[in-house]
Amino acid sequence: MRVVIAGAGEVGYNIAKDLADKHEITVIENDEKKISEIEKLNVNVVKGNAANVNVLKKAGIEKADLLIAVTGNDEVNLLAGLAAKKLGVGMVIVRVGNPEYADRPVKRDHPMGYDVLICPQLVLASEFAKLVTIPGSIEFSEFGELELVEIAVREDSQIVGRKIKEIKLPRDVIIAAIHRGDRIIVPRGETVIKAKDRLAVLGKSESIRVLREIMGEPVVKNVVIAGAGTVGVYTAKLLEKTKLNVKLIEKDERRAEEALNQLRRTKVVIGDATNIDLLKEEEIEKADVVIATTESDEKNLLISLLSKSLGAGKAFARVEKKDYVRLFEQVGVDAALSPRKSTYLEVMRILQLTKAVGEMKEDIAVIEVECGLNKKVSQIKLPENTIIAVVKRGGEMFVAKGDTELKKGDVLYVLTTWDRVDEVEKRLKG
Secondary structure, three states, X not given: OEEEEEOOOHHHHHHHHHHOOOOEEEEXXXXXXXXXXXXXXXXXXXXXXXXXHHHHHHOOHHHOOEEEEOOOOHHHHHHHHHHHHHOOOOEEEEEOOOHHHOOOOEEEOOOOOOOEEEOHHHHHHHHHHHHHHOOOEEEEEEEOOEEEEEEEOOOOOOOOOOEHHHOOOOOOEEEEEEEEOOEEEOOOOOOEXXXXXXXXXXXXXXXXXXXXXXXXXXXXXXXXXXXXXXXXHHHHHHHOOOOOEEEEEEOOHHHHHHHHHHOOOOEEEEOOOOOHHXXXXXXXXXXXXXXXXXXXXXXXXXXXXHHHHOOOOEEEEEOOOOOHHHHHHHOXXXXXXXXXXXXXHHHHHHHOOOOEEEEEOXXXXXXXXXXXXXXXXXXXXXXXXXXXEEEEEOOEEEEOOOOOEOOOOOEEEEEEEHHHHHHHHHHHHO
8 A cells, every 4th residue: 555644743753654555555754854864764754845736746646555654734735735636546545633624533524525634632532521531541542332441550459469370350340451560461360460450441431431330430520621621622522511510720821811701610710720828729739630731741740740749639640751751650640641652543443454443552553453253262372461351343343351252253362472573473373
């Protein structure tokens, strides 16, 4: 397949890197520094503005099967997409940062002709809302009617010190993996749950909520959002559909006024969320969840840590710099989410050009593999730190157990480490 990628930033670079071995990739980029990096990959590079028809033609757009427009400029992406469609490209995926161009996180079959329009900020806001509405969760993925949620085990949780076989798990729920420190543990019946473990739990939404109750997770009632930008306001809009009490703090008076006009139930406070006195005045200690969504990574970290030190339950933060994600979580932020990473995963899911359909933190990939074996799950020798979590057969999806009989043609969702992805696929295809 011939693919043209407009933009060699973090998203464009990673997509090109993943597709380069099996597809003919051409990248359009203006920045010399980014060009020098992208040229290290097995791709063609054209220097220029992707909104320029001549540059698109030089990149081979007329023979391309796909255009992925992910530059940092919305208008360039939109114009490149329109031009590509006029020139006969089969599929066009466009990223936009301004929500005025998109009324939802991912819009398919856009009236302007784009096959897919993605707004990273809205995708990120949706992820924050999902984490809030599943109390205890710090990571979330969906597979049809099943959900894969990573839940942090608090020190006072009812399951601390108990073996998995002693926990009365709801039907259709399994603890698929345990993230303990830097290790990933494939749990057995004898495995003992420890405080600060992060459990990758798989099952139907209702059943996962029952497990949360078994774990003694507190019910979320009060949410404070810092920052009335696109992410903050859209997160508040989504949470307004629930019965939660939502408060939005914004330093800029004009922005706060605009947010107030867009929201119905959210209390909007004008003030600096990095100010300790303001946080105390707004009773931040009563917040079950604080979400820091400003455009500054440093402010988001400060807001998160200040809020937790003052008694807030959990803190989620927006992170622009990929390298900061792990750092944020190591120093006490419960979940750090990146809009660029969200966009990358969304594009790859849409294209279905990667085996990975999700990720639990940075270590565990969730991959989709078509089974080539007729065996029980327990009879298959898998690499270390690997577990078959879900089986999709026909239109039905169900949790895999040790005695589950796999059939050729089954679609399997498997948790494994990134370095084992290819090996796992080979073993399951037979």
